[in-house]
Amino acid sequence: MSYNELQNHMQRIADVNYAAATLGWDQETYMPPGAAGFKASQLSTLSGITHQLFTGDKTEALLSSLKNSVGLSEAEKKNVAQIEEDFNRQKKYSTEFVENMSRAVSDAFNAWQQARKESNFKLFAPYLEKLIAIKKQECELLGYQGYPYNALLNLHEKNATVAELDVLFTDVRKELVPFVKKVQQAKQVDNRFFFQHFDRDTQWQFGIELLKQMGFDFNRGRQDISSHPFTTSFSQNDVRVTTRINENDFSEMIWSCIHEGGHALYEQGLPAEQYGMPLGEAISLGIHESQSRLWENNVGRSLAYWKHNFALVQKHFPEQMKNVSALDFYKGTNRVEPSLIRTSSDELTYHFHVMIRYEIEKQIFEDKLKVNDLPDYWNAKYKEYLNIDVPNDAQGVLQDVHWSHGSFGYFPTYSLGSFYAAQFFHQATKEMPNLLTEIENGNTHNLLNWLREKIHKHGKFYTAQELCIKVTSEKLNFAHFMHYAATKYGTIYGLG
């Protein structure tokens, strides 16, 4: 059997997977509320079909005929090897397990929406309990070394382990926590200008302009509104981002837009000729997040960026911005302040939010923490790390969608992403000494090309660890993030 046959087979599976992605996108953007039940059933059936197609005899026959075949290119070999790895993992699941999981996720998602609306964790608890039970089964199915939780981490970030993350978060605790304390003792920067009235349509227009400027290709993608911004794709030629607009907080739209735009540029930069194959897919969630964070923080929260774009803000919102300068705006966007909500937190305390979720998840999967105790535990941790009181479940333990999706082991990739981003951006500025000047001129073309060449176009050819070394000549190193943070915030807050 030929490599071509494998490719056709994988493309067929991708067709169904991307169809499911389309339904998922619809679910979060346009679906009328009454449609939820049947939509869940449709998603469950599609997940079962892709699982059957992928784990069936055909894949096995194709792989065994190809894996020792000579004459494959390096890229083809990588694809075959990666498919085999996925195949061996997927074979551990029964189709029934996959469909059950899909249904449990849809139910949990609907329950979570209601629970959050009513700010009542109890409405969500039984569904979460059920999901956790399924995920524990999944850990056993997949197998793991050390912690069961490692099995889940590995689903989102290949080779990630509790041991390594513990080291990383120890660094966070040792270096970032005291640094944030120092920042908090300095004179606070003003960001009140964000909290005026900003017309919805004008914000939307501004967001589209920012996406275009980044290089988002609207011929191969679009933006819509959803209550939780996300990026999804239905092929490399159809990448969808969503944003949300708060008319009383201008910042929400801006950074959700740039963040999702960063994810989308990665998806649009994956090679379309590898549709359905691993080399047409993103490496890992951590690397995906490195792309969104790099644009959101290293670019979108830089002084250079606002030296250029503040004029655009002023054009759209002259009244609101009449007493604000580009420097004020830049400083305001970088106000460090412990807060309740992860997605709107500053880029330093952000990692405390992630740490809390990581600790909770670890303990859930070591059977040390019960679902019913989650709200109290959550609130205690927010007091401990962020020194704030959580007023209700909606702004506390119910704030994130992830657990309702069954996505345990996902949150740590957010911190990994930021740390990779700092390291990649540092490397980019080393290789392109004019980069900041270019950004000041509204030109991110060379940066995007650099990312395309160094990261996007490779798909899954390298692992995250290999890519990091290839691009930056060293392993992931928290020092880059810490250096970036200390320099930037040291200046903003005037810390000697």
Added chain:
Amino acid sequence: MSYNELQNHMQRIADVNYAAATLGWDQETYMPPGAAGFKASQLSTLSGITHQLFTGDKTEALLSSLKNSVGLSEAEKKNVAQIEEDFNRQKKYSTEFVENMSRAVSDAFNAWQQARKESNFKLFAPYLEKLIAIKKQECELLGYQGYPYNALLNLHEKNATVAELDVLFTDVRKELVPFVKKVQQAKQVDNRFFFQHFDRDTQWQFGIELLKQMGFDFNRGRQDISSHPFTTSFSQNDVRVTTRINENDFSEMIWSCIHEGGHALYEQGLPAEQYGMPLGEAISLGIHESQSRLWENNVGRSLAYWKHNFALVQKHFPEQMKNVSALDFYKGTNRVEPSLIRTSSDELTYHFHVMIRYEIEKQIFEDKLKVNDLPDYWNAKYKEYLNIDVPNDAQGVLQDVHWSHGSFGYFPTYSLGSFYAAQFFHQATKEMPNLLTEIENGNTHNLLNWLREKIHKHGKFYTAQELCIKVTSEKLNFAHFMHYAATKYGTIYGLG
């Protein structure tokens, strides 16, 4: 094997079919242009999967175990019988044929869009040629009596034949053609007020109000914009309509909105507990169209309707409507005038448009008309029946999407729908003597209930022919339409 197993199996197939419908909807509403290729491949794969699932051994085993089983209810028996009929038809297609067809349709659709944009039939011709060749194969696969075209007619309207349609269109020619001539000799009514500037957002809002008033359930459906209005559903609880808005012609939005609303009420009225089963599906395109036409024409172009709703028009567009009365508005909405475009034609000459397509299709499938001769033939027929010159392909032979979808044998259902609508509405007014008064008061609640009870809730329990007799005590009878037309337009145009 149990009936329940059949139901689960059919629901799974429906899940995939509705997923494909979701992708189809996205294709026509939100899809970025660059995504077309992969979307086509996804749709083709999904169509192949449903075909494999439905024509596989499992369906056969379930059917043969159930079709002679005792203890099934009448409804269950109907479902089994209908599924068997569909199964026997679908078995005639290979999966390869189905996937080829799906791909040819996607390619033809993209070519048609481009051809129409450039008003150049030649760009579409080779794709149309290919599609027609596939459809001719399909006629042979399906088998037919008399004309090959009967096989295609039957796909859209079970039991429809060239013989019967020829009789119907002879009536049209004999009665409607001379009546329209009489109308054309009378003093023309004024509809210039439609062609002012009507703000897009206000039109949108007005359309939503009309849908709500009809009883469209926005909890189980929504409206979006597309270049060609259509209705689709992803379950009985998720019915999507689209409309288009022309800021310089108010009438387009109004009747596309009411028309699609009529289709949608049928879909929303199908029993959700029959999800995936024939009794949860519409009978035929003709009956579907009867629902849209009934709302569009018998309700939406009635004096009673505008006696109520003209005040709403005036509220939204006081400037544009300041010298117009409800009666003027009503008359203007019913201006009879031969025109180029079927979808915006009046409800009388509309049938001449259908007749032309019917004659063309018949001849194509009798090998009497070649693709390359289509534009000239089209233009000659428009001269003959409508006495107008077709200025270009875009407004002529390329105006309709259907052929690019491979939908031959579809157009006649539009006329059938109007004739059924007149007959059903006549029956409704007989059974509910206050109906027109209710409509005058903006109350279509009883009408909707009547349609729900008499038509919607039965799904495919009856054939179109059976339903017509059950509801109106007679077969489809063109006299009802002709009587409706003669009375209404006789009054509007003052024909003695």
